[in-house]
Amino acid sequence: MSRSGIIQFILFFAYTLVQVLLLRNLVLFNTAFCFLYIAFILLLPIEINTLVLMVVGFILGFTIDIFYDSMGLHAFATVLVAYLRNYWLATITPQGGYDSNSTATLSANGLQWFLVYSIPLIFLHHLFLFFIEASGFVLFWYSMLKIVASLIFTTSVIVLLQYLAPQRRRL
Amino acid sequence: MERLINFIYEYRAFFTFLVLELACAWLIIENNQFQSTKYFNSSNRVAASILGFSQSTREYFSLRTINEDLARENAELRTLLERSRQKALLGDAAVIDSARLNQYEFISAKVVGNSTSLYKNFITINKGMLDGVSPGMAAISNQKAVGKVKSVSDHYAVLISLLNVDEQVSSVIKRTNHFGSVRWDGLDMRYSNLQFIPRHAVPAVGDSVVTSGYNAIFPEGILVGVIQEVNLNEEAMFWDIRIELAQDFGELAFVDIIKSKLKNERESLEQITIGEVK
Structure with a gap:
């Protein structure tokens, strides 16, 4: 396993632990959740294979599901994001393309690009997560409130963390 | 045949996506069926001990409330004990059947994981199959309803909380x-x-x-x-x-699992009766 592979492996556990130990208990106003673990999928190298990405997404989501007692729910949403990620990256390629070996991070491509990249994917993730959990659209507006509040919370945390640790992902 | 294989190979990402999502959907539906012994949930030993660590940190901040609750419950129980002792002394003959008298058994457990803000909230506790907990039992705390047991492992169990849209x-x-x-x-x-x-x-x-x-x-x-x-x-x-x-539910720290000894007898009687009517 290459050096970056080992780092990703450690990061996987770091994200999972932070999610289940800390963020699971941190729900603002009973509506805003922080599903930081999705950042692991978002911030992987740009050139990663979609198949690998989906399998990793499935394992990550499944691990989170074990702790949330929501068998399959997080796995579903995460696999969806993993599948769409590379297509979305291709769609929003900046002029001149991505640098080789580039990561999909804020430090590599700038804040504006990063927001355009991450917000729709995080929104989709939360959309499926909350509507499947509610098993339908009975609680439509309340679910939408949760989705938007969580979107703001999760995105802010992901962006802030990248400002705090700008070097981490270049390894 | 070759064209088919080429087709599948060309769209392999999409087909993998489909297979994974179907697997997830199956898991979601399967999990909605009530009561089971499963290992891929927080009654899993590793998961439960990690959650327990997080919960014990949380608990530290609500020790005062937990203490007060326990003290109050103690006092209530002591009153009940005294009352039943008096009854026994007076020779109250209303209840003779000892099976009925001992109908319920209580297993005390500590909450290691709890959520309140999802649509389907679950509670993980530190007592499992080896302590006599099995799916379908009720959980109370301070004589107030909490939920019922959904799945158990050897040392842990997951309760389906009253705060669950399926309950x-x-x-x-x-x-x-x-x-x-x-x-x-x-x-x-x-x-x-x-x-x-x-x-x-x-x-x-x-x-x-x-x-x-x-x-x-x-x-x-x-x-x-x-x-x-x-x-x-x-x-x-x-x-x-x-x-x-x-x-x-935000302050839940201990629960009592209720084991109903007459449950099987009662259910089989009800089953037989329903069968006869049909």
């Missing part, structure tokens, strides 16, 4: 004896709804809602909540009743 508890309004079922609407962890109370009943704000004991999971008379708001629509068949839950 229904058969309950009665204590004053009028009308029964319905309590079901959470997924909104506020302090309130729940009492459904299926017929039009002719007269529920009032402040009435206690207790478990009915009809489904043999909860014993009769465990407090669920207090009626907070009643509403009757013009053409509705049932009342809209909002109850304030007696249990504060």
Whole structure:
């Protein structure tokens, strides 16, 4: 396993632990959740294979599901994001393309690009997560409130963390 | 054939996506079926001990409340004990059948994981199959309803909380004896709804809602909540009743699992009867 592979492996556990130990208990106003673990999928190298990405997404989501007692729910949403990620990256390629070996991070491509990249994917993730959990659209507006509040919370945390640790992902 | 294989290979990402999502969908549906012994949930030993670590840190901040609750429960239990001792001394002959007298057994457990803000909330506790917990048992805390056991592993169990949109508890309004079922609407962890109370009943704000004991999971008379708001629509068949839950799920630290010894006997009797009628 290459050096970056080992780092990703450690990061996987770091994200999972932070999610289940800390963020699971941190729900603002009973509506805003922080599903930081999705950042692991978002911030992987740009050139990663979609198949690998989906399998990793499935394992990550499944691990989170074990702790949330929501068998399959997080796995579903995460696999969806993993599948769409590379297509979305291709769609929003900046002029001149991505640098080789580039990561999909804020430090590599700038804040504006990063927001355009991450917000729709995080929104989709939360959309499926909350509507499947509610098993339908009975609680439509309340679910939408949760989705938007969580979107703001999760995105802010992901962006802030990248400002705090700008070097981490270049390894 | 070759073209088919080429086709699948060309769209392999999409097909993998489809397979994975179908697997997830199957897991979600499977998990919604009630009660089972499963290992891929927080009753899993590794998961439960990690959650336990997180919960014990949380608990540190609410020690005072937990202490007060335990002290109050102790006092209540002591009163009950004294009363039953007096009864025994006086030779009250109303209850003779010892099986009925010892119908319920209590297993005390500590909460290691709990959530209140999802639509389907679960509680993980540190007692499992080896301690005598099995799926379908009721959980109470301080004589107030908490939920029922969904799945167990050797040392841990997952409870389906009253704060779960899939959970229904058969309950009665204590004053009028009308029964319905309590079901959470997924909104506020302090309130729940009492459904299926017929039009002719007269529920009032402040009435206690207790478990009915009809489904043999909860014993009769465990407090669920207090009626907070009643509403009757013009053409509705049932009342809209909002109850304030007696249990504060945010502060839950200990629960008692109730083992009903007569449950099997009762259920098999009911099964036989239903079979005969058909």
